[in-house]
Amino acid sequence: MAADPTILPTAVAKQVIDPHAYAEWDGLLDTFDRLREQSPVAKVVPEQEGLFEPFWLVTRYDDVMRISKDNAGFLNNPKPVVFSFNEAIEFSRAATGSNMLVDSLVVFDAPIHPKYRKLTQDWFMPRNLGRIESEIRDLAHRTVDRMIDLGPEIDFVKEVAGPYPLRVVMQILGVPPEDEPRMQMLTQQLFGGQDADLSGTGMEDMTPEQVVQLVAGAVKTFEDYFADLAEKRRANPTGDVASVIANATVDGEPLPPRDMAGYYIIVATAGHDTTSASTAGAMQALAGDPEQFARVKADRSLLAGIVEEAIRWTSPVQHFMRTAAEDVEIGGQQIKAGDWMMINYVAANHDPAQFDNPRRFDAARSPNRHLAFGAGAHQCLGLHLARMEMRILFEVLLDRIAAVEPAGEARRATSTFVGGLKSLPLRVTPA
Template sequence: MTDTLRIPDEIAFKAIDPKAYADGSVHEAFRWLRENQPLGRAELEGVEPFWLVTKHADILEISRQNDLFHSGDRPTTFTTKEAEAAVRQMTGGSPHLVRTLVQMDAPDHPKYRVMTQSWFLPQNIRKLEDRIRQIAREHVDHMAALGGECDFVNEIALFYPLRVIMEILGVPPEDEPRMLRLTQELFGAQDPELNRDRKEAMDVAAGMEMMQGIIADFFMYFKGITDDRKAEPKGDVASVIANAQIDGVPINDFEAMSYYVIVATAGHDTTSSSTAAAIWGLAANPEEFAKVKADPSLIPGLVDEAIRWMTPVKHFMRSATEDTEVAGRKIAKGDWLWLAYPSGNRDEEVFNDPDAFRVDRKDGKHLAFGYGAHLCLGQHLAKMEMRILFEEMLPRLKSLSLNGEPKLAQANFVGGPKTLPIKYEMA
């Protein structure tokens, strides 16, 4: 590999460092990469070499070609050599602790995706609109009752999408706190304030043991739900998963449990982050708040801009199934590629003034839901939840401002605001 393609170590490290996502400095690293080395090689100690893909067009190009760039052959999210070896030892050779849609490729991926796909189509989720609006109103009423100050993340944003997805999945309200805790422990594993052991640094063995424990807790919980829905199916997604068949054979427990985990976690966590991002963006930019207050038809634009601006899913990894070329770079069979979604979503060639938060932005389409076969299954539901919440909230909000410094989670895979102190007046 010629040195001209190698990314300087300090820049490559920023891209993988969870703390750089918490303090925002990762955006400076991505800006440098887009200008100087938009598709370069990271060769860091203790890590398999990988390509860092930072341009919107290149991320699209790779995401579009699902036969050429696989999700499941190598780890689907970034890991170190030591951690990957530990996972393979635990699983008998697989690089994955769970097997969800994101770890699958064709022919399995489309078969598993279609199991629940109809649940999340626009025409079907429209039937849920009245119930979601009722849940949204309850949360806006709660916000009003808090008396003009709150931590929007920990008092509103975490709970609204959680209630919606748990109803769809079939998890009773009394179990929602457990699901929230497990989700935060799973996605917040790199953050000392969110991880299960509340530790700043862990060795690989301790980290693996922690992750195994979280996944085991999820599996144990959903095993009870599966047994219940097999005995007595209901009209929820849990019943669909519990009774699913692939190629005429009932889905196995490991894959059923993995399916529950992806719906139960990704189904609310990313929406919570984007919902909080919208309020953060409006509180920090009074002119944007005034625009959307004056013109509610801008709410869908607010939703998309919040998702772009925060980009809760920070990366997925892909690996090349044969020798190929992307943006003039020769990619060898087996090469590992990091798709940097926050970078693609701030690409100056696609978005004008990309760091700014603008509710009436017309330029470019964000990549926060992915693209191609792995396009997020729940994107329509997420956008509908956010739209309904702001339709209910904005007419009642007279003023909105930050009431302290927001904090972001330390996470290089999935993360968003951890605290968001705001002040507001309700009508």
Template sequence: MTKPILPGEVAAAVVDPVAYGEWDGLHQQLAWARVNAPLAVAENPDHDPFWLVTRHADIMAISRDPQRFANGIRPTVLTNRDGEALARAATPNNDGHLIRSLVQMDAPDHMKYRLLTQSWFMPKNLKIVEDRVRHLARATVDAMLADDGGETDFARDVAAHYPLRVIMDILGVPPEDEPRMLMLTQQLFGSTDPELNRNKVEITSAEQAIAMLHYVIADFENYFRELTADRRSNPREDIATVIANAMVGGEQIPDRELAGYYMIVATAGHDTTSASTAGAIMELAKNPALFERFRSAESDKAGLIEEAIRWTTPVQHFMRSAKEDVEIGGQTVRAGDWLMLNYVSANRDEEIFADPFAFDPDREKNQQLAFGFGAHVCLGQHLARMEMRILMEELLPRLKSLELAGEPARVESVFVGGLKRLPIRFEAA
């Protein structure tokens, strides 16, 4: 059977950071693909061909089948041909993973490492830190409302800092190091955005991109090497102590996996929540009726939060590699094929979401896939929901009005996206 090939404009859009920053045009291309070529091959000059998976059902099927769709064989984030070759040359065993975290692991390693911290992020244990999270949320709101001008860039000055403070508190990073963690996270996830990457330049070559990422990762590794030494000598009640002293197979975690563990908790633990939080506030600022409804202290915020997560879809894709020939979505995927699970598309799938391009907190069953699904579902999903709920409970009742004060702007990134600017105008209640 001949593989279906995507039109050039669709294939180009899904690998273009600028398209994800502009957002609307990307959605038009993905909507076309869902109807006309829901599982088809994207061919671009600088990338190896890959299957673009656009439908919710197909992404679910692949995600629940880690035995046949692997994370560790090729990069788990879209990488161009030259970038992958450079990464393979620079990594142990030529595996091409500049970072080896839970995201890059398959069985049996994945579950062994996941279980080291999984209990920390379960709802029952999160109740222990809820008061600390509320204290941080209240301090965040106090700082925002202390501005007599009544205007702020919510994405930059509020949403970027609150989840950062929460995860750093749980991880065990002191407050004075939070700016460094924020900067390094933005440099890592925003490496293709000239406003956010390390050198504040447009990326023009794989060599340039890999070199910048190497420096960012080295900074992370150096920081967490010192933190590990401290927690092995002075253990505390934090996740850093768990990671630093964890044993896998009767031995301490190797340095590479140790650094990867810290990085996935430190970065994914706040950047994605920041994006969803800003997305919720943007929609409330656009819709006075929704704002009035949710500013009530009695209003249930669960639907608002789940819809904001779907609407924003901070983690925009992950890649998988087929380990054997598989029939899926009416197509034959061959062993060795590379696939992009496009969560942006899945979260606008007309087969799953009624009126998917409307922001609707009243969806009866919101089956958003922004946290992934299956064995690799986001470890921190319950923490993210709790953080967002508590911030909305603390912030919205203290506002009398909320509106946009300028044009929002999204990060130019194929991997992790969201708002990098959200100017708002508000009046305290």
């Protein structure tokens, strides 16, 4: 019997869900290039029955954009919004009654989602963020001071790209500096549980059950921490995001404890880990291209382009899952109501039909309508903050350094969900 052409070969299907494949970036992009041409919408089925629910992989930019903007036709619930093995889903349901260990903005559909998003949306708009720009600039200067003091050879991820956005987000949440290492460790366990270096487990290959248990422990610690913080902010509100969430009401009622914890967790984790990845990616690109570094140093009008291109080029959030609400055709395939789908942002943001020479980092790329922030109702809440953080940091960096070059091999995290560089050795020459 001939193989079903809509089903990906086992070796390719494994690559799509293998966290190690996302650490081998060029090979993964090669695979997505072939799929976009040959099977832009194709089914991924497990080699071992029952390991995970089959899903449709979507790799073309136009298809991913269509799905991202149609939040009524493609739901975040009732199935997990991040690729999960059945074992992990069952664990989560037993522990929480939900498909996901954390219920947050990325999980909810209308009518809940817009009500929850509205609670903090104004806080994250540029007009309000202008109030904290000077604080962020001071932090950027302190970060670069420390980088230069530690130089000339540093790990840019460890010394700059990791701690800088972490401190920004912790400031807006009102988390004290002494708790930041704990927040960083928990974030790495939540998003980097598949990477032995980031999760701190010392294990090279964890089973799905071990990964989900690690994540569950991190979630519980987060929940306990933010429950205490919320209680303090209800008693003594301030102007930070933590106070907004702690005192928020929806339809006249305070947020349920689980939903409130999920709100804190998504701000505390996604708010810095993704920006860290984009920041490191921008610096990697400039360190490897002295001519582009010189152009940007001489012409700061290119900074906005650097930020946007870094976010596209790195695509820190590598995928989300959606569930079809009704029968629909995507990319020539008949999708049934209830089918699970992976919209892969790495593939979409490297689609040559949308981006000329997509593997090249081009600070002058225009237009650059990437999908790294998503689109539609679920577009990233913190996109203005991320852009501002990166712009300010690179303004300071370009003022303070004369040259930068690689000083070793850059290494990517092994993760299917949130990814990026975990190490970037550089040699920095101060100005």
